[in-house]
Amino acid sequence: MKVDLFSEEEVISGCKKGERRYQEILYRRFARKMYALCLSYAGNRGFAQDILQEAFIKVFKNIAQYQQKGSLEGWIRRIVTNTAIDMLRQNHKIESYIEEEPLHTENASENEALDHLGSDEILAQVARLPEGARVIFNLYAMEGYTHKEIAQRLKISTGTSKSQFNRARQLLQNYLTEINT
DSSP: OOGGGSOHHHHHHHHHTTOHHHHHHHHHHHHHHHHHHHHHHHSSHHHHHHHHHHHHHHHHHHGGGOOSOSOHHHHHHHHHHHHHHHHHHHTTOTTOOOOSOOOOOOSSOHHHHHHTOOHHHHHHHHHTSOHHHHHHHIIIIITOOOHHHHHHHHTOOHHHHHHHHHHHHHHHHHHHHHHHO
16 A cells, blocks of 8 residues: 555544544554654563554544644654653653763764764664663653653653763763774
């Protein structure tokens, strides 16, 4: 089935009517991008697939609420992000943070490390972070949430959000330097 044959409005309208054909088109259009987002939160493929499935169930249940203000992709992305956080919290995975300051390495700069790696390799290193720190890193660095918004969403202090982000960033820099040397 060619997913590009239908306009976004046609797909949304068909999904609002509960037509499986349009649900499949919507899924095919956004599943790859949203899976990458799920993987960045989950840290492993199986859990990422579970998040993706649960998120798309929510998308289809709530598509009638989509007002076509802002992008459809952004609306779906919010649902995926919220689903990931909820599922991590339900599985008690979000409570693991970085307890100690990571060692600082001076072998290579962050930009030098990034220049030699593809996005899959970088995501693999993000997946090594403790779950709580990974969620904060993703929300701040990839999703653009403020530390205040993260703190409210995760029910932590703003200071915890800031310190975990900084520790996660430094730990990632160490990971990237390790694989680059």
